[in-house]
Amino acid sequence: MSQIQRTIATASVITVGLACFAVGTGLASTTFTIAVLAAAMLVGELLELRPPERAAVPLSYAVVLMLLRAASPGEFLVAVIAVELGAFVLRPAPNVATRAELFAQRIIAAAVALGLYQLVISVADSQSKQIVLGALALAGIGELLVDEVVFSLQTRRLDLSWRGRSGELALVTSGMLMAVGYAGLEGKGGIGLWALLLFSVPLLAAWYSFERLAVIRRTYTQTLQALSIVPELGGLVREGHAERVAVLALEMGRDLSLDPRELEYLEAASLLHHLGHVCLDDPSVLGRPVDPSEVAQASAAMLRQAQFLAPAAELLSPDPLPFGGGSRSQTSVSGQVLRVASAFDELSEGGDARSLDGAVEVLYSGPGYVYDPRVLAALERVLERRSLVPAAL
């Protein structure tokens, strides 16, 4: 068990123990309740929902909403600062600067939540069902917005779409549920700290699912990458070919605005487009020519065995028909991208600027006008962009 796991386990046991003690003895004074919630928040600080391609959000954001209902503004701030000091010490982040940044970020998020909640309540001057629910929702969104702003400042990328936000949705609704369950609405339905014990369960289940998903995603990508180097280890293809083709093909695919699904298949097909080589009866070694259509066919046959990769197999066209006329319908854009990327990588062996230009020229003037000019244009745009950022090469 790692250090962080031990910390989380200890803090969880303390939280649950305190909560059980409180609900068991009926000793649920405000101070005590706040102490339990603070302990729960500390656990939540260390557990993060990590949705793919989104910023991680701590589970403590849900507990914050509950704390808003349980504590006065003063108590709220004291509790939050205490929890964040604890998290500052316990957090597994590598250096003090990162910890300090997170400390500030969390305090601001909690302050924003408190501000929004109090604002709505005082402006409306009522504790009716709609007002309380609206205030809680706004407070939850406010916390997430703070994270969103920090994330887009860090990555210099602003993505406000709904895609991939299911984790955040679960976080806010869970927090609202815990808050409503704690004190009820309009004086009815409160079950006190039971709300924390019971309603954190679905959120923890979501957290667990995200963790499992993250592990399997990483493993899956790495398995594809590991497979992609098999022909290289066997000396059949130049080192790094598959990886370079995959990177280039993805850039071209994005340039041609393929959808995420297609990009996924394009990546898999690019990584594995030479895999079939190893199954050929007498695979030739590097330098001796081998029939490329035979390789493509063998690779496609392998990919077709896996249900998930079958669409990727279709990108590996068995016979490189010249582009134009009838062949247009037979080879998809993704397939063309893969062929261009692979041919380019083989031609631009040296990698310096002159050989890159030479490679593009060869592709344009290829025998029988083989490649789709739109895809070649995408290649040129990608190369141009790369030359602007030399580090990317």
Next chain:
Amino acid sequence: MIKYPLRVTILCVGVGLIALGCFIALAIVEGFPDLVAIAVLSALALYAGNRAVDFPDGTKFSAGFMIEAAAVVAFTAAGSLLGSLIVGMFCGLSIANLRDRDWRRVSFNVGNFGLATLAAAVVFALFPSSWMNSPPLLIAAAILLTAVFFVVNDGLVAVVLSMMTGEPVASTAREMASSTFQSLPFAILGVFLGRLYLDVGVVIVPLFVVPIFVAREIFASYVALKRSHDDTVRILIGALETKDKYTAGHAERVAMFANYIGLELGLAPKRLERLRLAALMHDVGKLVVPNHLLNKPGRLTEAEFAQVRLHESVSAEILTRIDFLAPVAPSALSEYTRFSPVADEKGQPIEPHIVAVADAFDAMTSTRSYRKALSQSTAFRELRENAGKQFHPRVVDALIVAIEIRHEEYGAGHEAQVHDFAVEPPAAGLGSAGLGDLLAEESGRDSDSPEVTAT
């Protein structure tokens, strides 16, 4: 389409009709409950019932029971049994069965879920209403509701299944009982949903179900991605098998034996999963060995031999690149998997030794180009003799125990595949030519004892 015996048909239609009868009777006696509640909870029950997650181990998991428990609490407290019946019926309504026009199933499932939920509601109506104000008593009520629901539901399912399979009702019911307790957390959440519904109204429903359905969707994508990962690994194995037909099924069997050993040694689920993948992929490096060397009938030259041996380091290299498998990457290296008491004391992972023993056992009990399969007892003897020298003794014991308690038999006469030979290879012993024996010779050189090494 499945063919149903007549009495199954009668039972299926009968269950549906009884539920329908209860529906009509209750509608006349007590009238319809709150229509908003009926609409919201029925829609959720329909959705949840049809969006069960198929776990890799074959069990199904659905949040439907949570909605049923909520309905029982909310409607019974409002004095209506009909509401529970309706929500239960929607939970049992399978869209897939409707699409298949499998009317018997539709009738049975709708009736069964409806009646089980109704039974739970009847029991809940007997509780004093003061239970509603005490969370611990509500949790106790959830346990009772679960018990009642599953006695009715599993009981009826067990009767039908035993009619179809001919097995006794009791044993069928016992098999199903274990999964019942997995539904208990849903029941507990459900009763509190029902209670908050009464106090707070319908706004509580989205707050409640969104986190659960998000967890469900994410878990389902995890399960789906895991399947595609398995598919991808299987591509590899398929490729290996086209290169060397004598190894058909080898990787899968090594994974199975490794799993036997892992279970016997009490490894945690995560380690078992890692072990399974490592066992499946332990020979991946063979992909880079040219086919003519793998299937060469005669002796290999030194240079060819070196080229074949390369596959181990290639396999290890590939496993190292996958973070999840990196800790067990040495599984592919025969040098590493040789047992050494010193290394064992240092607390090195046991997985490589498990793969080595599983690999050797399957190699010995399968026919190869250069010899026929050995019998299981011979293979066990070889393993025992080399335990503590080449193989890890605890692992060897675990494999033998695991196979014996399962009463399984591998090796000569029990092979899954029959091989046709132009020239029959020798029936016993390690033979005289081919890859396996060269490897055996190689490892024999450093320890002065004849040993078996798997390819």
